[in-house]
Amino acid sequence: MNQANNTSDYSSISSLKELKFQRKLLSSRIEHQEAMIMYKIQVVKENVSPSRLLYMGFESVAARNSVVNVAFKTFNTIRSIITNRG
Secondary structure (H helix, E strand, O other), X not given: OOHHHHHHHHHOOOOHHHHHHHHHHHHHHHHHHHHHHXXXXXXXXXXXXXXXXXXXXXXXXXXXXXXHHHXXXXXXXXXXXXXXXX
């Protein structure tokens, strides 16, 4: 948010009705920001774990090295067989 715009909005308030409107608007913005932050935290929690980071590192190395790529494909094949059985 641009702080200069917010200051000018609040300085132009001349009635109680406008003040209540600006207060509701600010509360709404705060609630929206809170919801967005909580969503982002949840996404980070779901996508960042030691096993996920290890897998992503393994995948990155496999993209550059053919021997590791074969091991990576083997790992994925075994993993898919195990997860399909369970």
